[in-house]
Amino acid sequence: MTTQQIAARLAELCRQxxxxxxxxxxxxxxxxxxxxxxxPAFEKETKGLDAIIEKGHKFNSMVEAVHGVKVSDPLITGNxxxxxxxxxxxxxxxxxxxxxxxxxxxxxxxxxxxxxxxM
Numbered sequence: 001m002t003t004q005q006i007a008a009r010l011a012e013l014c015r016q017x018x019x020x021x022x023x024x025x026x027x028x029x030x031x032x033x034x035x036x037x038x039x040p041a042f043e044k045e046t047k048g049l050d051a052i053i054e055k056g057h058k059f060n061s062m063v064e065a066v067h068g069v070k071v072s073d074p075l076i077t078g079n080x081x082x083x084x085x086x087x088x089x090x091x092x093x094x095x096x097x098x099x100x101x102x103x104x105x106x107x108x109x110x111x112x113x114x115x116x117x118x119m
Contacts, residue, residue, distance in 0.1 A: 001026075001110045002110075003076055003078070003079050003080075003081060003107045004076060006026055006081065006105075006107055006110070006111075006112065007074035007076050007081040007083075007105075008074070009022070009025070009026060010022055010026055010074070010081065010105065010112070011071050011072075011073065011074050011083055013025070013026075014069065014071045014083075014085060014103075015069065015070075015071045017066065017069055019056055020053055020056055023049060023052055023053055023056070024049075024053070026111065026112050027049050027052065027111060027112045027113075027115075028049070028108070028109075028111035028112065028113045029048065029049050030047070030048060030049075030113070031048070031049055031052060031111070031112055031113050031114060031115070032045060032046065032047050032113070032114045032115070033045070033046040033052045033055065033114075033115045033116075034046075034114070034115070034116040034117070035117055036101075036117055036118055036119050041058065041059075041062065042055060042058070042059075052115075062091055062092055063089060063090070063091060063092065064090040064091060064092045064093075064094075065089070065090045065096075066087060066088070066089050066090075067088040067089065067090070067096065068087070068088040069085065069086070069087045069088075070085070070086045070087075071083055071084070071085050072084040072085075079106060079107045079108060080104065080105070080106055080107070081104070081105040081107065081112075082102060082103065082104045082105070083102075083103055084100065084101070084102055084103070085100070085101055085102075085103050086098055086099070086100045087099040087100075099119075100119065101117045101118060101119045102117070102118040102119075103115065103116075103117055104116045104117075104118070
């Protein structure tokens, strides 16, 4: 897949809330995921597709309800994809809030090899 095709598919799956499907379909086995900062729940960097999927399961276990997700059209330059994502979400034991982030993905050889989030 080209970077343009990956960007379109990634945005489509994220809009549908199909994050794990996107990872399994589009990510390389050795992909990395970088959070804005380390937290008690997540390390700053996660390495490998299986670990990234497990991180998603851990996040989902902390969510009480997702009320909506908005994903911008992707921006593409060379082998980099970026889009903004806003999630209307209620975390367990917390009030409903908006989680806004910029999502940046690196692509090599037709697969996503890195993702990084900025809040």
